[in-house]
Structures are given as C-alpha cells and as structure tokens.
Amino acid sequence: MVHVAETFEGEQEVLKKYGKSSIKVLDEFQLLNEKTLIAHATFTHDDDLRLIKLREASVVCCPTSNIVISGSILNIKKILSHKINCCIGTDGIVTGATFDLLREAHFAYIYNRVNQVYKNIVGTQEILDMITINAARALGMEKELGSIEIGKKADLLFIEGQTLLTKAQDIPYSLIFHEDGRSVFGVMIDGELKLWNRLLVGTSKSEKSIIDKYSRLFR
Secondary structure: EEEOOOOOHHHHHHHHHHOOOOHHHHOOOOOOOOOEEEEEEOOOOHHHHHHHHHHOEEEEEOOOHHHHOOOOOOOHHHHHHHHOOEEEEEOHHHHOOOOOOOHHHHHHHHHHHHHHOOOOOOOOOHHHHHHHHHHHEEEOOOOOOOOOOOOOOEEEEEOOOOOOOOOHHHHHHHHHOOOHHHEEEEEEEOOEEEEEOOOOOOOOOOOOHHHHHHHHHOO
C-alpha cells in the first residue's frame, strides 16, 4: 500500500526530482502490480491511469482526507472509465476524522455529483461496490468476500435504516445517501455474530467498558 499523488505540490516535487510521475517511478522499481493498493492518486494523468490498468493495481479514494489535505478528491468517473478497480477508504484518523465507510461513500457520491468539473455522475451502485466487492478484489479476496453469494464467507452488516426503501433497485441509493455507521445494528464475521442490537456478543465486556479502559490507559 502506498500513498501516491495525494497533493499537487507533492506530485510536482516527484516530477522535479525524478523527471516522471509517482506512478511511473513505482513502475520503474517494479512496485506496480495486481497487489498494489494506491491511496489517493488524486493528481494523476491519463498515461498514469493507463499504466495502473495495465499493471492491474487498485486505487483507493479517501474523500474527507483529500478535501482536508488538498481541497480536491479523485475523479472517480475517470478512474472507472479506465476500468481500474476503485475503492473508498478513510485514510488516517488525523486527516480523515472517521472510520465510517458509509459516511465516506456518501461524501464521495455527493462530491462527484455536484462538482461540475467531473460532468459525469457516478451511480450509487458503483459507489456501494467500492466499499464491498471492489475492496475485496483489491485484496485478492473477491472469491471469499465482498458480496452475498453461496460459498463466500458470511461477513455481513445488519442495517437498521429508517429510510431504506422497499424496491431493491433503491437500496444502494438509500444506503449511500441516508445511512452511516450509526445505522449498523449488527455485525457478523464468517457466520458468527459479533455485534447485535449494538451490543457485543459472547463477552461480558461492553463497548463502554472497553472505551473506559482505553481512556484510563491513555491518561
């Protein structure tokens, strides 16, 4: 995993030092392949994107962090037009301020929708894929995770959404546009419930006790 072309100034420094883009520097050192996770890639050009696609690397957009650091986020539609596997991440807590992927997905959808520079709108199903199957694909685990299918691990979130619509085609919109981490009612990992009714399962420890212990250690 490598942070690339996160800011315009940073990418200009790479160009000045190496005479080529960050993506081309990675490729020169054989660090660009199907296992490479490229965080940000905000300030990349078409020839960089063609190289990313050729090497089958994945790109991770971190919307909140990118706005904080550089005032701009990845042109997701452009990435998808190159048929690059694109995901959504939170980056570090210092700049991203959250580990809530639904919140980040919402931000990515809104930003790409209202930013007139990007013209083409990214659909809510495409955005939902970026925090599910695309993420699994980036880790080389798409045969195990990322979608609800027979033979895959039952890694599931249970959403208690007040705004979820009844039609199946509207569910991606409802999830991305209206829900966030606070809507998560339960968590199942490999078929085993870990959280239900927002309480930890199979342990006497509560979320509050864990937070209290962390606070004591921190002090």
